[in-house]
Amino acid sequence: MSKQINVALIGNPNTGKTSVFNALTGLNQKVGNYPGITVEKKEGICKLPRGVKAHIIDLPGTYSLNASSLDENVVIELLLNKNDKDYPDLAVVVSDVENLKRNLLLFTQIKDLKIPTILVINMSDRMAYKGISLDIDYLEQELKTKIALISTRKNKGINELKELITHYKELSTEPCLDASSIDESYFENLRKAFPNQLLYKLWLVITQDVNFGKTDRKTYDAVEDFKTKSKTDLKRLQQKETIKRYQFINETLKKGQTIDLNSAKDLRIKLDRILTHKVWGYLIFGAILLTIFQAIYDWSSIPMDFIDSSFASLSEWTKNTLPEGAFTNLLAEGIISGLGGIVIFIPQIAFLFLFISILEESGYMSRVVFLMDRIMRRFGLSGKSVVPLISGTACAIPAIMATRNIESWKERLITILVTPFTTCSARLPVYLIIIALVIPEGRILGLSYQALTLMLLYLIGFGAAVGSAWILNKILKIKSKSFFVVEMPNYKLPLFKNVALTVLEKTKAFVFGAGKIILAISIVLWFLASYGPGDNFNNADTIVTEQYASENLTEDELHQKIESHKLEHSFIGIAGHAIEPAIRPLGYDWKIGIAIVSSFAAREVFVGTLATIYSVGSDEEETIKNRMAGEVNPILGGPLFNFASGISLLLFYAFAMQCMSTLAVVKKETNSWKWPMYQLVIMSGFAYIVALVAYQVLK
Amino acid sequence: MTLAELKRGQQGIITDVSSVHIPLKLLEMGCLPGNLVELVQVAPFADPMYLNINGTHLAIRKETAIHIIIETAHE
Incomplete structure (x- = not known):
């Protein structure tokens, strides 16, 4: 050789x-x-x-x-x-x-x-x-x-x-x-x-x-x-x-x-008369965006439902087949439901990258940059910021890396700072489950309230990004030579092989990148929820049995009381109670508190965390949803997830900076801890205030 | 006249490029004295401008275009 x-x-x-x-x-x-x-x-x-x-x-x-x-x-x-x-x-x-x-x-x-x-x-x-x-x-x-x-x-x-x-x-x-x-x-x-x-x-x-x-x-x-x-x-x-x-x-x-110019033909100029036209250009761009969103939310729901139910039955099957014990529980409740939380995102991520790579391969993305530059500049952004903001609806990490071709440092920095406001796919499961719980099922003009709420949340995310860009543009005193050159390449029919490889590679990067974090957190959480210090946890059986001895409880009811007593006195329960005072004004209890805290590693663990805490043992939406609907507010009585606390939670997730990986990427791209720390503090602080106001007004 | 004054569909020859204001990258893409330039399309408010310079299709902002001096055939 x-x-x-x-x-x-x-x-x-x-x-x-x-x-x-x-x-x-x-x-x-x-x-x-x-x-x-x-x-x-x-x-x-x-x-x-x-x-x-x-x-x-x-x-x-x-x-x-x-x-x-x-x-x-x-x-x-x-x-x-x-x-x-x-x-x-x-x-x-x-x-x-x-x-x-x-x-x-x-x-x-x-x-x-x-x-x-x-x-x-x-x-x-x-x-x-x-x-x-x-x-x-x-x-x-x-x-x-x-x-x-x-x-x-x-x-x-x-x-x-x-x-x-x-x-x-x-x-x-x-x-x-x-x-x-x-x-x-x-x-x-x-x-x-x-x-x-x-x-x-x-x-x-x-x-x-x-x-x-x-x-x-x-x-x-x-x-x-x-x-x-x-x-x-x-x-x-x-x-x-x-x-x-x-x-x-x-x-x-x-x-x-x-x-030989006589035999040369130029399709590009003819197409661009329409595609970059003052009116048609924007209408076509709008139509393309609508198609993409439709695909992400509608088309991917079929494979997602399938993945969801498959993992639920896999977890169930593991529990029933393997001998009972700590390891089986870890596998069924920690690892499998954690994995399910990763795999469920694959259809959406794949769809989004499919569209983005087709738009880029075909040469259309440069036209979008051309169309949007003037509008985006009003907010201190560049036409080239549109690509990151669209990609941000899948995941902020590749989106922030896509800012590199923005020539002006100020425009690039602002794009990096505001991109995490766009509704990334990790927020979606949180939104879906809360919306299903607190928004009524009715329709207005043929559109369901729930779908409208979801759309509104996307608009809020985009509005927050553009609005904060406008503010940053006013307060950031960075002198940077702004110049802007974008090539308008020939239109090409995207090559299937290139598109397929991009989709495969990006999806893989998500599964193995974000996946590791989600899996690790699921396992840690499972341990913290399954073990606890002192008598209260270890002798839960005796304590609860004695406490309810006078009441005639069925075996199931008693079992449930024991489980919830254990959870309350586990490590995670103790931690949750410690932070409860801070989140009670927002309408949350300690269990939601734990889910929020673990979400700071990555938002997508929210549902998985609640699943682990409620020890439902699976990510199956319906099951968790029923459990959540049954939760009672410990102080006020009534359902814990009502309209006020639900809206407050939705707004909190819309604005808070809850993703370690994004912070790490921002640190790398801006070469300092200053900017990611600002993002963490300002975005999360703003989220807290908005959620607080929303709950106090609506309750 | 400067490139920023060109009308849609009009052509001109680049005569001078202010090296202080124009990034090297633009020169490397063909924006050099002697080359033919055509304004293909403009976005609303005539900014940015979509140009064909010597066979390369690219868009630049108006603030850059004012530093490129051109001559048109009909002047």
Whole structure:
């Protein structure tokens, strides 16, 4: 076995780079994070002819090596650090045949780093449609590379690309542009100081604000002394470099590419007359949003009901089949109901990512950004904030990571801070069960009160996000250069394989990410509810039997009294009673208190917690609901979950910041604990006040 | 005139780009002197602007467009 070839897949956004990655690796891929940052790292194994294997990294899309975001930094950090274990033996630059000129800019930069490079020209199936013809031999000669003309859509040229990768050692490493032509005297000085270093590499180190690997640090620290030019001067030189590169590219393409404009067709412009129209554009966007919500709430209810009842019967079956004991109880009441609480979200998460990835793959998302920018700017947000706010209805974590392409730091920070207000799917089970309990079943104009309440809660979440953005925009004094560029790519029919892989990968990330927390909490809660200190807990049987000796209770009733006595004196019961004074004004008892406290790890544990506390033993909604409906307010009498306490609880969950994972992501993205702590305190404090007022007014 | 004054469907040639106000990224996407630019579509209040610069379709805000100087054929 020879060693694996390290291949870095690089390219502009919207060139079908990920399709090439999927075509090369298939299901042999894994998604992780770069150490210390939340930039997604996609890597996979590609089997080449003659038993050779290539390890392929799909680097984040970038327009050039002049990085302006965290994602782009990853690209340049890897390409400049020869000691990185992933440092590529070969770079494969993916370009789109319709945007060859712009795509070649990045290609020439990579060539100048003297890394063996293959140029992939993707979407070759569109050439005839666009009237493009290429002189491949001429281009290979001028660009000093090998070219693979492929079409991932038609599945053409992939084998030829694999063949080229196998023979990567034959590629030329000659640069395209002589770096010193940017500024002769400046580069002459650099050459004298570092005779053994590649000039273009030094130039990148000087101009980029990137954190480089430790081992190369020494060389680069020395370069610091060379930052003699002012920022403005450096920028002017970068501009000159860009112009020089385009001169070279234009020269090359003049002979290597012919475009017959007469046979070219442009569907994009025709579609955009409608899709970005002042009136139609917004109406179509609204209709698409409605469809998505319909799918998430209506269509996914069928698989969700099925999952729900399956887990309930599984838990029941475990209890009946396994020998009685602590372990069986832990399995049936702690672990299985905990797992059920995770799996139940899969249909909704999958639907949401299905739609989001279709919108992104097709190119429509850029049009939404264009349509919404002006409106969002009034609230201190960017058109690009729309994507996170929509994704936030699934989960705030990927949504916050999706803010990275917002150029202005202020707009990005505000988006990060307000996104957790949008109604994420973890709030949904809480909403559903409370609504079912306290909102009457009637209808108005054919719409059920319960559905309307749910919709209102979504609007409240969105309103809170936009409203707080408006306030933050007024009070945050951050000077940041705001500029906004968004590419409007060609419309494409989404590739099934790409969409399916995205849905699979995001769902997996949710199940294993959030799942771990939910499971751990379920187990901890089960222990705390099943054990307690002192006589009151351990001798519950005797105490309760004596207490009710005079009353003629059936065996079942007595058993129930014992259980609830035990619960009250378990560890969790003691903790619950301790916090009760703080939540009583909101209309809650100590059991709800426990559910709220455990919800601060992740909201979705609310129902599971109540299930564990009420020792129903399953997540089956109907059962828990009946138990909740039967709960009596210990002080006022009457049902505990009435209209006032229900509304108060709904509002509390709408506003409170109850998700550790989100806080962790915000910390990573803003690089400080300050912002997540503000979120935790302000959002939760606001939630408490609103819930308090609601209960006191309504009761 | 500046790019911000262009009307929908109109074309022009970029003559100057203020390097202080224009991000490098925009230049790299093709917004350079000598290139042809067409205003494809505008959002309400003519902001942002949807442009076709030299075959690249992109949208920028009006506040950026005022720093790009152009010449139209009909002037």
